[in-house]
Amino acid sequence: GRVHRLAVIGGDGIGPEVTEAALTVLDAAQARFGFTTERTDVPLGADNYQATGDLLTDDTVELLRGQDAILFGAIGSPAVTPGILERGIILALRAALRQAINLRPVRLYPGVPTPISGLTPERCDLVIVRENTEGSYVGGGNTVHRGTQAAVATQGSVNTWYAVHRAVDFAFRLAQQRRGRVTLCHKTNVLVEAGALWSDVMEEVAARFPDVEHDYVHVDAMCMHLPVAPERFDVVVTDNLFGDIITDLGAVLQGGLGVAASGNLNIEGTAPSMFEPVHGSAPDIAGRGLANPAGAALSLALCLASLGEGAAAAAVESATATVLADLPALSGEQMGASTAELGERIASVLAQGGTPGAGDGT
Ligand code: NAD
Ligand code: IPM
Ligand code: MN
Numbered sequence: 001g002r003v004h005r006l007a008v009i010g011g012d013g014i015g016p017e018v019t020e021a022a023l024t025v026l027d028a029a030q031a032r033f034g035f036t037t038e039r040t041d042v043p044l045g046a047d048n049y050q051a052t053g054d055l056l057t058d059d060t061v062e063l064l065r066g067q068d069a070i071l072f073g074a075i076g077s078p079a080v081t082p083g084i085l086e087r088g089i090i091l092a093l094r095a096a097l098r099q100a101i102n103l104r105p106v107r108l109y110p111g112v113p114t115p116i117s118g119l120t121p122e123r124c125d126l127v128i129v130r131e132n133t134e135g136s137y138v139g140g141g142n143t144v145h146r147g148t149q150a151a152v153a154t155q156g157s158v159n160t161w162y163a164v165h166r167a168v169d170f171a172f173r174l175a176q177q178r179r180g181r182v183t184l185c186h187k188t189n190v191l192v193e194a195g196a197l198w199s200d201v202m203e204e205v206a207a208r209f210p211d212v213e214h215d216y217v218h219v220d221a222m223c224m225h226l227p228v229a230p231e232r233f234d235v236v237v238t239d240n241l242f243g244d245i246i247t248d249l250g251a252v253l254q255g256g257l258g259v260a261a262s263g264n265l266n267i268e269g270t271a272p273s274m275f276e277p278v279h280g281s282a283p284d285i286a287g288r289g290l291a292n293p294a295g296a297a298l299s300l301a302l303c304l305a306s307l308g309e310g311a312a313a314a315a316v317e318s319a320t321a322t323v324l325a326d327l328p329a330l331s332g333e334q335m336g337a338s339t340a341e342l343g344e345r346i347a348s349v350l351a352q353g354g355t356p357g358a359g360d361g362t
Contacts, residue, residue, distance in 0.1 A: 002035035004307050007067040007272070012045040012085070013281025014291035014339070015073025021293035021343025022071065022300045025316055028347035029304065033312040040067070044089050046077035055088030061096050065271050069303050070097075072276035073296065078283050094132050097271040099264035100166050102130035102243060103302070104278060106230065106250035106260070111325030114255050116227050123231040124253055127174060130243025131167040132264055134158045135194070137240045159194040159239070164201045170267060171237035172209045181213045181234035182206075185222045185242055198239065222246055227253060251278050251295075255330045258292025261299040263306065275303040285331075289338030292331050294320050297346055319349040 008023065010016030023039075030036055042060060049055060064070060072093075075085045093099075108114055108124035139156025146153075168184075175182045184202045188195030199216070206214045217225060219242045225232055226249050238246065251260035260278035277295030285291055297320040305313035323345045329335050337345065 002309075004035065004037045004068045004309075005040070005066070006037045006303075007040050007042050007064050007070045009042045009044050009070060009072045011073040011075040011089075011281065012047075012077045013074060013283050013286035014279075015045070015075065015281050017073075017286070017289065017339045018277060018291050018293040018296035019071060019073040021339050021346075022296040024340070024343035025297050025319070025346045025350065026300055028350045029300075029309075029312040029316055032315065032351060032353065033309060035309055035312070045075050046080050046085060049080060049085060049088075055085065056092045056096075061093075064093070064097065067272045069272050069307055070274040071296075071300065071303060072274050074277065074279060074281040076281040076283075091137060093274060094264050095138075097264075097266055097274065098268060099132055099266050099271075099274060100163065101170050101263075101265040101267055102132040102240075103263045103265055104128040104130060104243070104247040104250065104260065105298075105302075106226075106247070106253055108254050109321035109324055112255045112259070112321070113327075113330065114253060116253055119227075119230070119253060123229075126230060126233040126250075127178070127235050128243060128247050128250055129167055129171040129174065129235060129237045130247065131163055131238070131240050132243075133240070134160065134163050135240035157191075157194060159197050161197065161201060164198055165205065166267070168198075168201050168205045168237050171235045172205055172212050172214075175212045175235040176209065179234040180211060181215075183233055183236045184214070184216045185219050185236050185238040185246065186216070187219050187242070188216070189218060194239070202237075219246065223249060226250060247278055255324065256292070257295070258331050259294045259298070259324065261295050261297075261302055263299065263302040265306070273303075273306050275299040275306075289340060290332050290335070291339045292335060293339050293342050293346075294324055294330075297343070315350055315353075316346075319346045322349050 010019045075089050105127045108121045110121045136157040138158050141155040143153040145151045171182045186195050186198050251257045257279040262278050264274040266273050277299050301313045301316040
């Protein structure tokens with residue numbers, strides 16, 4: 001049978017809870033679709049850091065490099081200075097494993113309550129392609145006189161033709177398989193250096209894809225368009241920081257942060273891709289079974305699609321959508337079921353073999 005090597009990084013806070021639920025769903029998918037996984041638990045995050053002083057060792061990177069895919073929960077803890085775990089683990093992994101693209105679908109499933117009044121599933125089906133390796137995430141910076149009223153901090157931003165081109169080219173290829181439209185989202189009216197590079201690359205690539213339409217929207221206006229008229233978008237390509245911000249907004253359209261999925265894609269095949277919900281470790285609800293595991297389950301669907309298990313991917317997506325549509329609320333006590341129970345519910349819908357139809361795993 002088909003065997004996939006899968007590393008599992010639960011991480012901090014609700015990360016391990018939603019990941020555990022996703023693995024329950026994976027068990028059901030394996031039973032129904034006849035493949036298996038060799039799973040390796042990789043303990044990264046606040047506990048490991050506090051116990052060992054390690055963020056991400058070379059040995060861990062090598063272990064991860066040998067996998068077919070990685071499932072990731074979330075990282076970040078109130079007990080650790082912000083940035084240490086985030087930069088030292090998540091961002092370090094995305095860089096080390098050359099995960100150039102952060103693919104973040106924004107899809108509202110039928111029957112799922114969205115806070116955006118009047119929004120319907122037909123109007124909400126887009127994909128945000130977030131450049132995943134540079135921008136202000138790697139620009140470096142400098143601080144002088146910290147903690148005094150003379151403090152000055154600078155924070156740079158790196159933008160290379162190479163990485164921007166890779167993201168934009170990916171977006172156009174994706175659009176060819178979808179509705180044929182790419183929108184660049186940036187802030188070219190203020191960030192004129194990086195903005196011009198992105199716009200130049202956009203025109204350069206667009207010339208090679210005459211069958212794909214393209215346009216441009218400033219990131220501030222994007223925050224208005226996304227909730228009001230998401231049907232305006234098919235594939236949105238954007239820089240690392242803008243992509244981070246607008247995908248939390250995208251998550252809201254889908255019903256909330258608990259629902260949104262993502263894939264950190266190595267598109268060269270040189271290292272495994274890594275799949276994680278868009279949300280973080282949610283310390284405010286951690287340890288109480290209050291987290292919605294749908295984002296983790298839908299990230300599993302993206303993972304299965306990348307492993308060539310397309311039928312399983314579609315079934316996981318569909319089962320997750322079915323269970324979501326039955327919930328009275330998408331997070332907290334009002335959800336009426338715990339994180340683990342929801343994992344079991346998705347697994348049981350999947351096991352019953354409901355016809356995949358709500359999605360195709362992309
Ligand atoms: P967050 O996404 O963890 O939480 C924001 C809000 O959404 C909280 O009120 C939380 O309870 C709610 N929420 C999140 N996921 C949910 C789910 N599955 N079900 C129901 N409600 C959910 O963002 P934050 O509070 O800004 O950050 C908390 C920590 O997580 C920080 O340390 C941050 O750096 C880290 N973080 C990590 C990742 C990641 O691992 N990829 C992503 C974002 C934030
Ligand atoms: C995300 C997160 C991360 C990011 C943080 C935790 C480093 O917010 O995956 O969206 O900014 O990329
Ligand atoms: Mn984020």
